[in-house]
């Protein structure tokens with residue numbers, strides 16, 4: 002029962018009263034505790050001149066599972082001399098961003114921890130690939146993790162919707178799937194579209210019919226969102242919308258919000274879905290329209306999926322759109338798959354260029370969204386790693402959001418038409434430390450239902466990052482002085498000091514077990530694994546994730562909309 | 563034991579859950595007798611062979627230079643030899659995920675070069691993945707959607723006896739099947755013989771599928787190209803290990819045909835590969851360090867050299883001074899070499915060791931027979947759970963590698 006006192010830091014903790022005050026933080030048994038100023042402590046760390054924040058939480062980052070490993074196999078040239086456990090533990094002097102496009106799991110865990118992040122969530126776990134995803138996440142050292150399982154292009158859901166099966170049956174199927182795959186949430190990617198592509202359909206608008214099953218994305222979205230609401234899953238439906246990357250897709254994005262009819266949902270990498278068709282190039286920012294809709298719909302949260310200039314790779318479940326974009330591949334190679342009547346994946350390497358009109362506009366759109374949405378609790382800071390750029394660019398992104406002069410300097414370097422015309426140049430807002438803390442910790446914790454993460458009140462997990470308040474925000478957020486995971490110091494000035502195994506966060510919503518006979522009947526005909534072997538037990542999850550701890554996140558069935 | 567009153571013959575205790583680990587299809591619907599490891603005569607011959615190789619008591623315990631040793635002594639000797647060399651080679655890699663994780667850890671501790679079992683075939687597929695990518699599909703997709711399946715270059719039945727069954731079971735109407743440059747051993751499969759070499763056939767087929775007009779097209783290939791273009795969903799199947807030293811080139815052509823077809827219709831590839839845990843080891847190494855096998859896991863860098871780091875070549879050219887062989891499946895024969903060897907293998911490997919004067923042999927249990935675990939299926943997407951049928955008293959490969967890693971990390 003050792004007690005640790007972090008003394009005299011400025012505590013930035015917007016989830017609790019008194020954020021920004023200078024005070025001590027106590028830690029015992031991996032938890033934050035109230036510590037009387039005179040109470041003895043076994044260890045005291047002077048945090049004078051430092052900011053003390055909860056550990057960062059990345060709610061959308063492709064860190065593990067089939068398509069991530071395919072990306073590594075596709076791109077050996079992006080691996081650098083830093084991938085071994087030994088080498089990764091030191092923050093490299095000259096940071097080569099390409100090294101973090103598709104790092105191995107070891108490097109992923111170390112780099113996140115070195116930046117003060119203590120949790121990361123994989124947003125696209127294919128049911129058939131769930132064991133693999135948990136294996137990879139288990140091999141990401143230090144970080145807590147979890148995943149959103151993909152439904153919405155699985156043949157079973159589409160069939161049942163087409164056959165008009167009762168909603169309760171579909172709801173229980175969702176509940177079963179979340180339990181069986183040990184998922185934290187539910188993701189839908191191009192609703193119905195991944196399946197439609199298997200039937201050779203190349204486009205699917207929100208109100209268009211799947212050519213075979215005759216259901217629409219609108220119906221799929223509403224059905225899944227309603228299912229999660231009734232099951233009481235804290236994280237709302239995680240939506241990768243229709244028509245990713247297509248000029249004018251703001252229409253489908255607004256239609257998606259409309260389809261939800263007020264049900265809660267999280268629209269991910271929304272930057273890629275906020276495009277208009279104005280101007281000479283028929284490609285324009287629709288950030289204003291998007292922001293207006295988000296401001297008006299309190300049921301909607303977003304993460305941005307900011308793009309960063311340079312080499313990266315896009316890894317997505319959206320085979321339909323990835324195949325359409327494959328001719329942009331740089332370097333010229335890509336990989337894809339149709340998966341188990343469940344889903345699909347497409348991996349296309351890409352280089353975002355400052356002098357490309359399209360890329361420059363994408364960059365500006367992302368920043369406009371960050372800066373124009375009023376409620377920071379509904380905006381999460383992401384680059385959709387690695388799709389918009391590697392997660393190691395977060396400190397740079399934070400500086401862009403906090404420092405208008407710096408932002409305008411960068412704006413001046415990109416394609417001149419964008420620099421001259423973008424609404425970005427007139428936006429004066431600079432995000433505050435509280436707002437950054439919300440978008441990178443407190444907000445995602447709340448959106449995921451992680452009651453004891455993302456804040457520093459007594460009882461919370463002692464996931465803490467201590468940043469020296471000096472220099473610009475980019476350098477400050479790159480290398481914290483100290484990082485603690487469950488009370489253990491894991492990084493000190495950029496060096497890894499301990500490498501505990503992170504825990505898995507998942508939900509276990511109640512559902513009617515009667516669904517299993519229907520699932521088995523379907524699976525016996527259409528599956529390739531015995532139904533009895535699909536579900537992951539707690540013991541098996543432990544084997545997969547190296548027994549770093551299982552955190553069952555509470556569900557509240559019938560919860561309010 | 564009273565020999566005059568034998569216990570009543572026990573009813574066979576059929577395993578309720580079993581995943582067959584003996585080929586990359588990982589069928590999970592057979593029920594062996596957990597005590598005898600027996601399967602009915604009608605069951606898959608490869609599964610029967612795999613189990614019967616493990617049915618007797620382990621043929622050998624640990625041995626150091628041919629003399630029986632207990633596990634602890636053998637491990638201590640192995641650690642001492644590992645500590646004494648400059649460039650160890652870990653070869654034959656394959657096993658469940660736990661073994662691969664432990665292998666990576668050991669490799670990182672000693673700076674080993676690592677190669678897969680069947681590394682030459684692995685590298686043919688890898689080269690295409692690295693140079694151009696591809697579009698594949700998984701087993702359930704084949705069964706659900708394929709209306710034309712083309713087997714390119716080999717007929718896989720001997721190595722994956724239930725492949726056709728798994729493509730077609732439960733379907734009202736199975737896909738049309740064509741063997742290109744392979745002799746089919748099943749009914750109802752047409753065969754298109756290669757024009758000359760398989761590469762020439764694929765070149766021509768690729769051109770025909772792309773709609774190019776050729777001066778003297780082979781009529782059979784012309785028909786096949788038409789059928790591929792007319793299919794709703796065509797699947798091309800190949801076995802990298804059967805395509806020879808230029809397999810990579812052939813796989814590239816196959817993937818080019820898939821890409822062309824996907825411009826107007828649907829198609830995908832289905833490689834049959836990664837047996838004996840090779841695919842699993844390769845996946846785990848890739849996710850841990852970022853780079854696949856045929857890599858040196860050094861302290862400060864991982865160096866990936868798909869051509870140079872072939873185990874047979876390294877041994878032959880003297881570029882390694884110790885071979886650590888690690889594979890827990892029966893019937894896998896370790897490389898023979900006068901170099902110091904540490905062989906972690908199924909007990910039947912003992913009979914293949916030859917001169918043991920410089921060899922430490924530690925028999926290990928087989929995943930999916932003696933203990934639980936996970937293996938990747940041939941499509942690389944589905945990670946199948948393995949179940950234990952019965953214990954044989956031998957340690958899992960992961961445990962042996964883990965103990966060696968611990969010893970080497972401590973000594974470093």
Ligand code: SF4
Pocket residue numbers: 582583584585586587588589592606607608609721722723724725
């Ligand atoms: S086909 Fe392969 S996996 Fe299936 S039973 Fe036979 S050997 Fe085992």
Ligand SMILES: [Zn+2]
Pocket residue numbers: 061063124270385388
């Ligand atoms: Zn994403």
